[in-house]
Amino acid sequence: MNANTPSVLARIDADLDQSLTRLFDLIRIPSISTDPAYKGDCARAAEWLSTELAGLGFEASVRPTEGHPMVVAHSKAATSGPHVLFYGHYDVQPVDPLDLWTAPPFEPSLITTEDGTRAISGRGSGDDKGQFMTFVEACRAWKAVAGSLPVNVTILLEGEEESGSPSLKPFLAANRQELSADIALVCDTSMWDRQTPAITTMLRGLVGEEVEITAASRDLHSGLYGSAARNPIHLLAAILAGLRDESGRITLPGFYDGVPELPAELKDQWQRLPFEEKAFLGEVGLSVPAGEAGRSVLEQLWARPTCEINGIIGGYTGEGFKTVIPAKASAKVSFRLVGEQDPDKIRDAFRSYIRSRLPADCQVSFKEHGGSPAISLPVDGALLGRARRALDEEWGKETALVGSGGSIPVVGDFKRLLGMDSLMIGFGQNDDRIHSPNEKYDLASFHHGIRSWARILGAFATA
Amino acid sequence: MNANTPSVLARIDADLDQSLTRLFDLIRIPSISTDPAYKGDCARAAEWLSTELAGLGFEASVRPTEGHPMVVAHSKAATSGPHVLFYGHYDVQPVDPLDLWTAPPFEPSLITTEDGTRAISGRGSGDDKGQFMTFVEACRAWKAVAGSLPVNVTILLEGEEESGSPSLKPFLAANRQELSADIALVCDTSMWDRQTPAITTMLRGLVGEEVEITAASRDLHSGLYGSAARNPIHLLAAILAGLRDESGRITLPGFYDGVPELPAELKDQWQRLPFEEKAFLGEVGLSVPAGEAGRSVLEQLWARPTCEINGIIGGYTGEGFKTVIPAKASAKVSFRLVGEQDPDKIRDAFRSYIRSRLPADCQVSFKEHGGSPAISLPVDGALLGRARRALDEEWGKETALVGSGGSIPVVGDFKRLLGMDSLMIGFGQNDDRIHSPNEKYDLASFHHGIRSWARILGAFATA
Numbered sequence: 001m002n003a004n005t006p007s008v009l010a011r012i013d014a015d016l017d018q019s020l021t022r023l024f025d026l027i028r029i030p031s032i033s034t035d036p037a038y039k040g041d042c043a044r045a046a047e048w049l050s051t052e053l054a055g056l057g058f059e060a061s062v063r064p065t066e067g068h069p070m071v072v073a074h075s076k077a078a079t080s081g082p083h084v085l086f087y088g089h090y091d092v093q094p095v096d097p098l099d100l101w102t103a104p105p106f107e108p109s110l111i112t113t114e115d116g117t118r119a120i121s122g123r124g125s126g127d128d129k130g131q132f133m134t135f136v137e138a139c140r141a142w143k144a145v146a147g148s149l150p151v152n153v154t155i156l157l158e159g160e161e162e163s164g165s166p167s168l169k170p171f172l173a174a175n176r177q178e179l180s181a182d183i184a185l186v187c188d189t190s191m192w193d194r195q196t197p198a199i200t201t202m203l204r205g206l207v208g209e210e211v212e213i214t215a216a217s218r219d220l221h222s223g224l225y226g227s228a229a230r231n232p233i234h235l236l237a238a239i240l241a242g243l244r245d246e247s248g249r250i251t252l253p254g255f256y257d258g259v260p261e262l263p264a265e266l267k268d269q270w271q272r273l274p275f276e277e278k279a280f281l282g283e284v285g286l287s288v289p290a291g292e293a294g295r296s297v298l299e300q301l302w303a304r305p306t307c308e309i310n311g312i313i314g315g316y317t318g319e320g321f322k323t324v325i326p327a328k329a330s331a332k333v334s335f336r337l338v339g340e341q342d343p344d345k346i347r348d349a350f351r352s353y354i355r356s357r358l359p360a361d362c363q364v365s366f367k368e369h370g371g372s373p374a375i376s377l378p379v380d381g382a383l384l385g386r387a388r389r390a391l392d393e394e395w396g397k398e399t400a401l402v403g404s405g406g407s408i409p410v411v412g413d414f415k416r417l418l419g420m421d422s423l424m425i426g427f428g429q430n431d432d433r434i435h436s437p438n439e440k441y442d443l444a445s446f447h448h449g450i451r452s453w454a455r456i457l458g459a460f461a462t463a
Numbered sequence: 464m465n466a467n468t469p470s471v472l473a474r475i476d477a478d479l480d481q482s483l484t485r486l487f488d489l490i491r492i493p494s495i496s497t498d499p500a501y502k503g504d505c506a507r508a509a510e511w512l513s514t515e516l517a518g519l520g521f522e523a524s525v526r527p528t529e530g531h532p533m534v535v536a537h538s539k540a541a542t543s544g545p546h547v548l549f550y551g552h553y554d555v556q557p558v559d560p561l562d563l564w565t566a567p568p569f570e571p572s573l574i575t576t577e578d579g580t581r582a583i584s585g586r587g588s589g590d591d592k593g594q595f596m597t598f599v600e601a602c603r604a605w606k607a608v609a610g611s612l613p614v615n616v617t618i619l620l621e622g623e624e625e626s627g628s629p630s631l632k633p634f635l636a637a638n639r640q641e642l643s644a645d646i647a648l649v650c651d652t653s654m655w656d657r658q659t660p661a662i663t664t665m666l667r668g669l670v671g672e673e674v675e676i677t678a679a680s681r682d683l684h685s686g687l688y689g690s691a692a693r694n695p696i697h698l699l700a701a702i703l704a705g706l707r708d709e710s711g712r713i714t715l716p717g718f719y720d721g722v723p724e725l726p727a728e729l730k731d732q733w734q735r736l737p738f739e740e741k742a743f744l745g746e747v748g749l750s751v752p753a754g755e756a757g758r759s760v761l762e763q764l765w766a767r768p769t770c771e772i773n774g775i776i777g778g779y780t781g782e783g784f785k786t787v788i789p790a791k792a793s794a795k796v797s798f799r800l801v802g803e804q805d806p807d808k809i810r811d812a813f814r815s816y817i818r819s820r821l822p823a824d825c826q827v828s829f830k831e832h833g834g835s836p837a838i839s840l841p842v843d844g845a846l847l848g849r850a851r852r853a854l855d856e857e858w859g860k861e862t863a864l865v866g867s868g869g870s871i872p873v874v875g876d877f878k879r880l881l882g883m884d885s886l887m888i889g890f891g892q893n894d895d896r897i898h899s900p901n902e903k904y905d906l907a908s909f910h911h912g913i914r915s916w917a918r919i920l921g922a923f924a925t926a
Contacts, residue, residue, distance in 0.1 A: 034783030094781060100681070163783045204686065208784045217748030218563070219899040223667065223869025226769040226799055227711070227754030229747065233772040233794075234703065241701035248690070281824075284692065285680030288823040291690030306689040309696040310787050311778035316795060318557060320497030320626040321671045321832035323797050324773050324898055331696075332779060334786050336689055360751040369784035406686025435787055436682040 001393070002458030004146045011141045012450050019137045019450065020110070020120070022052070026090070026129050027108040027122040033068055033091035034163040042068040042159045045090045049157055052136065056143055058155065065167035068159030072178070074152075075139070081151035081461040082182035082383060085420070087410055088132025089161035089188070092124035093435045100437035110443065113431075117194075118443040126432035130441035131187045132157065134427060134449030141454055150461030154181055158410075161188075164208060164370035165409060172417040183383050184414045185456075189426035192273070192400040194444070197391040197452065199384065200424035201377045202302060202403035203411060205337030207346050208369030211236075211354060212330035215362050222323040230361055232329040233314040239357050240331060243307050248292040250307045250335075252349040258340030262303045270298050273400070283431060302403030306336040332369070336407060343371035372409035377421060383460060387423055390455035394448055427452070464856070465921030467609045474604045475913050482600045482913065483573070483583070485515070489553070489592050490571040490585040496531055496554035497626040505531040505622045508553045512620055515599065519606055521618065528630035531622030535641070537615075538602070544614035544924040545645035545846060548883065550873055551595025552624035552651070555587035556898045563900035573906065576894075580657075581906040589895035593904035594650045595620065597890060597912030604917055613924035617644055621873075624651075627671060627833035628872060635880040646846050647877045648919075652889035655736075655863040657907070660854040660915065662847065663887035664840045665765060665866035666874060668800030670809050671832030674699075674817060675793035678825050685786040693824055695792040696777040702820050703794060706770050711755040713770045713798075715812040721803030725766045733761050736863070746894060765866030769799040795832070799870060806834035835872035840884060846923060850886055853918035857911055890915070 012019075031045040032038040046062045046069045053060035058073035068091060076083075095105040103109065108122035120130055135155070142149050156179060158168055172179060192198040215230040245251055262270075277297045281287055291300045300306075314329025316322035335346055351366055358364055378384075391399045404424075411422045427449035433439045475482075494508040495501040509525045509532045516523035521536035531554060539546075558568040566572065571585035583593055598618075605612050619642060623630055635642060655661040678693040708714055725733075740760045744750055754763045763769075777792025779785035798809055810831070817827055841847075854862045867887075874885045890912035896902045 034785065035781065093785060094779070096779075096781070097682075162785075206686075206786070208786070210784070215749065218896065219560075220747060221869065221898045222769070222771045222773060222797060223669075223799065223867070224764070224893065224897075225747070226771050226797075226868060227763045227767065228744070228752045228760045229749055230751075230753040231771055233775050234707065237700040237772065237775070238704035240697065241704040244697065281691070284683060284688070286678065286692055286824045288693075289691045290693040290822070290824075297691045300690045301687070304690060306685070308685045308689050308694055308786070308788055309700065309778065310685060310785060311780045311789075312696050312700070312792065313776050313780040315772065315774035316557070316559075317774045317776040317793075318498060318559070321673070321795055321797070322497065322556060322625075322773060322898065323669070323671070323771070325771055326774075329775065332784055334685060334784070336686065359753070361749045361753075404686070405689060406684065430687065433681065434687075435684045435785065 001455070002150060002462050004142070004150070005455055005458040007145045008141045008454045008458070009451050011145050012137065012454060015141065016447055019133070020446070023120065023130060023133045023446070024108045026133065027124050028106055030106045031091050031124070031159065032094050033160050035094055039068070042091060046071050046159055049090055053155060056140055063171070065171055067167045070159070070171055071155070071157040073155040075149050076152045077148045078150060078152045078461070083152040083154070084183055084185050084460065085154045085156060085179060085181035086135050086185045086187070087156050088135070089128045089158045091159045091162050092129070093127065093162050095123050095437070097437065102438055111440065113440070119440040120443060120446060121438065121440045123439050125441040126428050126439050127434035128161065128188050130446055131426050131428060131449070134446060135185070135187060135453045137450040138453035138457060141450070142457060150457050154179065168410060169413055169417065172413055176418060180418045181420060184420050184422040186408060186411055186422045186424045187426045188408050189404060189424045190428035190430060191445070192402060194429060194442070195395065196397045196400055197395045198400045198402045199388060199391070200404045201401050203375040203424070204305070204405055204407050205341065205343060205372045205374040205412070206407035206409065207335040207337065207343045207371045208332070209334070209347060209350055210330065210332050210367035210369060212328055212365050213362055214328040216325070216327050219327050220325040222325050225325055229325055230359065231325050232362065233326065235359070235362065236312070236314065236329045236331060239354055240309055240333070242357070248290070250305065252346070252353050254349055255305070255346065258342065259305055260339040262299055267299070273298070280430070301405035303338055305338050305341060308334050310334055336405065338374045341374065343373055347371060370409065372407060372412045375411050375415070381421070384423060386459040387425060387456050390459040391425070391452055394452045394455050425452070464918070465613060465925050467605070467613070468918055468921040470608045471604045471917045471921065472914050474608050475600065475917060478604065479910055482596070483909070486583065486593060486596045486909070487571045489596065490587050491569055493569045494554050494587070494622065495557050496623050498557055502531070505554055509534050509622055512553055516618060519603055526634070528634055530630045533622070533634055534618070534620040536618040538612050539615045540611045541613060541615045541924070546615040546617070547646055547648050547923065548617045548619060548642060548644035549598050549648045550619050551598070552591045552621045554622045554625050555592070556590065556625050558586050558900070560900065565901055574903065576903070582903040583906060583909060584901065584903045586902050588904040589891050589902050590897035591624065591651050593909055594889050594891060594912070597909060598648070598650060598916045600913045601916035601920060604913070605920060613920050617642065631873060632876055632880065635876055639881060643881045644883060647883050647885040649871060649874055649885045649887045650889045651871050652867060652887045653891035653893060654908070655865060657892060657905070658858065659860045659863055660858045661863045661865045662851060662854070663867045664864050666838040666887070667768070667868055667870050668804065668806060668835045668837040668875070669870035669872065670798040670800065670806045670834045671795070672797070672810060672813055673793065673795050673830035673832060675791055675828050676825055677791040679788070679790050682790050683788040685788050688788055692788055693822065694788050695825065696789065698822070698825065699775070699777065699792045699794060702817055703772055703796070705820070711753070713768065715809070715816050717812055718768070718809065721805065722768055723802045725762055730762070736761070743893070764868035766801055768801050768804060771797055773797055799868065801837045804837065806836055810834060833872060835870060835875045838874050838878070844884070847886060849922040850888060850919050853922040854888070854915055857915045857918055888915070888919070
């Protein structure tokens with residue numbers, strides 16, 4: 001252990017209330033990136049973070065993009081050890097349906113959940129403000145105790161992660177020199193369970209598509225036109241329903257090209273993990289896995305591709321009834337990718353499939369919402385080994401090396417654009433309700449997350 | 464012709480500007496019955512009408528119901544001739560999508576359409592305020608010229624026609640004596656074309672259903688749960704897609720019970736009608752009929768049952784993208800009925816079909832939005848003959864006896880609850896865009912509609 005680490009940990013414990021106050025201030029800024037109405041709040045969150053980091057002695061700046069700004073901060077006083085790039089995002093998901101929140105989403109507080117866990121409530125508490133503030137607070141404690149950080153650190157915080165990160169690639173490409181480091185630290189992941197820390201080494205990729213089908217030139221009265229006029233809702237429903245067959249397999253031609261069968265060794269390891277399918281599904285009111293027949297839940301979530309309809313709308317959806325045949329209907333569809341699946345080919349296959357099923361008189365338009373391939377990281381690097389031991393020490397349990405069903409496109413971007421691997425270490429829990437009403441972040445995740453990063457920074461500096 | 468009719472017609476021509484002013488005042492009241500936000504406006508429309516009718520010497524009153532009020536008005540000074548019950552509705556459809564209106568929906572004006580037709584614009588201009596005000600203005604002219612109406616008249620105006628008329632049947636049942644008459648006049652129908660008046664003798668029935676499917680107990684992140692958790696949008700899409708087979712036939716068991724094949728005679732008559740499928744579909748941007756294979760458009764619209772999805776919503780439908788698996792998804796579905804199809808059996812078949820396709824972990828709930836059987840009226844009655852001749856005289860063309868694809872449940876209610884047949888006479892046009900943005904009502908429909916009713920009232924009084 002680094003000689004300074006014990007004092008840094010003690011400082012973190014003593015400063016926890018102030019750390020929480022700062023996190024609450026940040027959560028109060030409703031930085032919803034996907035909704036243009038919150039543009040000013042995104043800018044305000046970036047300014048707040050830049051000011052905080054400058055206060056810690058970072059050379060910090062808010063950097064404009066075509067969308068929401070980036071925050072970049074450097075601390076480069078160390079003369080040895082690796083240079084790390086820490087990545088997080090200050091934007092958050094929309095809050096609808098608002099009526100399912102038990103407290104206003106942007107008024108954070110400390111709560112006690114049904115099972116007695118202390119947690120921080122609010123939109124962004126778990127995804128990603130609470131997560132990345134663990135690193136910022138670890139830096140604060142190191143600066144307070146040792147006067148400087150044990151390794152060189154660059155922090156990059158973006159504001160468009162929840163809306164497809166349109167500005168990220170151009171920004172990385174334009175600032176390659178400034179942002180390149182020995183390794184990236186990405187914190188948008190979860191622990192295995194409340195006791196067991198995890199490093200994520202496999203991530204699924206993502207293709208997001210929006211499709212709109214138009215038939216008649218205007219909305220029609222179903223009494224005057226019903227049957228004779230094409231109904232785009234019915235057509236869209238039929239086309240989307242056809243994306244999966246009876247066994248849950250996705251029907252797009254070539255979809256499974258590049259999808260590897262899980263190696264027997266990994267399959268065995270995953271089967272040994274303490275994972276109860278029933279409990280996992282039961283926590284959200286389900287009992288039976290719904291996807292591809294014959295695949296375990298963990299295999300489906302970490303190693304199999306998916307297709308999900310994330311939103312659909314058409315016709316009259318207000319109170320009461322309206323016998324309308326609408327002119328158009330639309331849906332948002334996403335694919336999670338694994339192995340060598342190619343996002344561009346899958347987007348093409350999706351669009352071709354829809355065009356091939358379009359009858360006379362119908363038009364289709366598409367909108368792209370991001371695309372990234374799956375990621376698989378080497379599990380034998382020296383820094384990964386040090387991070388793993390630091391986590392073992394903080395949590396008193398062996399760190400799990402796991403896959404993740406989610407997609408973190410930035411990890412692929414760091415690899416392709418900056419030639420840099422990422423260590424994915426985060427302290428979220430499966431029940432954090434990220435992207436859902438009543439999002440939370442465990443107080444223990446926050447506290448021991450800060451301590452974990454403090455240990456990791458110290459361990460990186462030790463030869 | 465009744466001796467007073469020529470003077471009444473002259474009075475109508477002279478008073479047309481004032482008639483328009485009154486109609487505009489009524490259209491300005493946004494009496495959207497399906498949206499609780501407009502409850503006060505519905506009440507205001509009822510008060511306005513009651514005051515107008517009282518001013519014409521009717522014994523008029525606003526009658527509360529559990530929903531929006533009824534307006535009932537009597538004029539019973541005539542000592543001979545039939546007693547007629549005139550029915551209309553003062554409520555209107557919602558106005559979304561608002562951005563497709565070229566003028567605010569509740570600011571009526573006289574416009575000239577692309578083909579040079581003069582028309583009254585605004586929500587409710589065609590459905591049903593313009594239509595029923597033709598009758599009110601005809602009564603006004605009769606009162607002004609003759610001091611009284613030539614026959615006894617009761618006017619019933621409801622405020623819930625566009626939201627399933629939940630209060631109508633109880634109100635008819637509770638006021639059977641007061642509302643019973645020799646015949647009902649129902650004005651919610653169209654002319655055959657701009658030159659040819661029509662009396663509608665066949666109406667399709669309607670079953671409206673709202674279905675909501677719930678899977679998980681909360682919205683889920685598709686990265687963390689995708690595939691393994693049931694997606695209710697996908698399920699709903701698959702179930703709704705299955706309502707029709709490849710040939711456009713509706714798949715519910717027993718659905719076609721009681722659907723008669725069209726008699727050869729009627730089929731021949733309809734084929735002789737000047738109806739161009741291409742022009743009818745082309746007017747709304749379509750070219751190919753979409754419904755049951757092997758049926759003409761007119762047959763599909765007047766004599767075949769339908770199933771239409773009128774609205775669907777689920778998941779994230781705002782700007783941008785959100786990788787959510789929602790907890791629920793819902794749709795509004797309607798069936799148009801013909802012949803002896805039973806609304807209750809069809810509702811049951813729909814609900815059974817959905818329940819039969821529901822996998823583990825999913826719940827379904829239904830909401831009823833109205834139900835009525837199809838109607839077929841005798842075409843050989845004496846009053847129908849007089850109305851037909853009055854229309855022939857006003858328009859200078861032979862009146863067509865036609866079917867209608869729409870449903871007018873009140874016609875069935877009058878028959879069952881008050882033992883009364885209805886004459887369905889209206890002056891709408893196919894391009895009135897009722898239920899759509901930019902609704903209008905031809906100025907000629909309004910002017911000659913008033914004159915038509917004046918002639919019909921006079922003709923009814925003549926032995």
